[in-house]
Amino acid sequence: MSCIKQILGEIALSEPILLRDPAVIKRLADRLSKCREVTKYDHGDEKEAGVLAHSFADLEESFKTFLNEQLPRLLDDQATPSEMCDVLLEIGEEFRHILYHIHDPRFYEYLQGEPDS
Numbered sequence: 277m278s279c280i281k282q283i284l285g286e287i288a289l290s291e292p293i294l295l296r297d298p299a300v301i302k303r304l305a306d307r308l309s310k311c312r313e314v315t316k317y318d319h320g321d322e323k324e325a326g327v328l329a330h331s332f333a334d335l336e337e338s339f340k341t342f343l344n345e346q347l348p349r350l351l352d353d354q355a356t357p358s359e360m361c362d363v364l365l366e367i368g369e370e371f372r373h374i375l376y377h378i379h380d381p382r383f384y385e386y387l388q389g390e391p392d393s
Contacts, residue, residue, distance in 0.1 A: 295333035
């Protein structure tokens, strides 16, 4: 095992998943719902605080997948070029999921930039 893989593994695996429990996600949503900057994006029954809290939970899971599973496989000195290509495609799908959860909350609309003319 390379030193880099060992270090990444120790860092990534040592951190617990913070937003696994639905009760923790709900508490976060409740706390976020007290921020006027968040609630101004509420739309009907869709509360922005809940969208943000669920997005953060999904983002945390995706980041863990990238750090704990995909990146170590990419760094594996024994991986064949075909295996590396497969991992790159998996990473792309994980990044697509991450982008969705970045763009889904209205709070972060400013990250999308100006539409092209």
